[in-house]
Amino acid sequence: MRQQLILRIAAKLFIPFILLFALYVQFHGDYGPGGGFQAGVIFAAAFVLYTLIWGVDEAKRVVSPNLLQVLAALGVLIYAGTGIAGIFLGGTFLDYGVLQHDPVHGQHLGILLVELGVGITVAAVMTSAFLCFAGRKRS
Amino acid sequence: MVELVDMVLLGFMAVVAVVVARLRNLFGVVLVSGFFSLLSASMFVVLDAVDVAFTEAAVGAGVATVIMLGTLLLTTSEEKKASGSSLGALLVVLVTGAILVYGTLDMPHYGDPDAPVHHHVAPRYTHDSPEEIGVPNIVTSVLASYRGYDTLGETTVIFTAGLGILLLIGSSFRSRGGRDGDR
């Protein structure tokens, strides 16, 4: 019982920092190594740690399976939507220059949205894949 | 000095790969392959590929190890003793390796700035990315802007893999209060 206590307190200390680090990596991918994929995987790692300590049922109460499935599709939708928005604003598919008044600002906004979409999809897919493996009963 | 780090890391990786081939306990195999991914991430840092090292460490030593351990939990954890010799496979592998080594004799030396790969599209990306896109990380600007269509395909591949996993083994994940794997 005492071992469980140490693990739970340590995990409670770690998980917020892991999530914060994932957000940092996501939004600072423009200035250093990082970006959507790395951030999504680190975000999923926080949920993996939570599942290891508290169990699959508790994890499914924290982040519901329906939400994960919706988020996985939402990321791809954001990415493709940025491309289609370029078409509606007068450019070609995935043309970020027309998204704002100035091509360079448009590129910044486009890259931000696109990496956000990638990060959301990767985090949702990795978390749901792990929960599928962990929750399956042994035959 | 950097060449020494280079050679030692690569030699270490070769030893680890041989260990993976010979080990029969699958738990050990999965953990050693996670260590192999970590060594390759260090090698990527030596080769100046910091984004790739980050991704390889997170994905290879993180997610891949976790998913393989989950698979081990649901299947067996020891490989059956090999029956019959693997001499034919060894021969195929040696011949293929010899042909590949013969092919590398034509390649530019490691680190050569005049290699063909540095002459066509890549210098254009490196020179124009600060003005056209204004993002300091050149890899992000190429990934998200110049080659953004490929990244859309990659995101769709991840989504499809997640879809496949949910369909194959996600019956307890999708239902309320989990039941056994479906027949």
Next chain:
Amino acid sequence: MSALPGLYNYWIVIFLMMTGLFIVISRRNLIKKMVGLSIFQTSVFLLYISMGKITGGTAPIVAGPDTVYSNALPHVLILTAIVVGIATTALGMAIIVRIHEAYGTIEEDEILSQDLQQ
């Protein structure tokens, strides 16, 4: 010989590739095959990134004028390849779990003999 320092990287990477290939061909356990395949993939990534390195270069993040950057294009391609590799590995592991539930084993020869008996 003079080619040794310049090509040592590529030869060790080819050795790693062949070790991965050997595991895929000769081992019968499905999980071992997938691990061998992932070793093969990782060594191919090393080959491509080695080709992009410039001696005296640095990471391709803009840092002042007159810096030599290593080639960023292989990095982008390999980033995509790593992610696609983990997607196929995860899907392969899910298929292995279902195979184990259907056949009771994950050794290739036992699966084939069960198939031939039916």
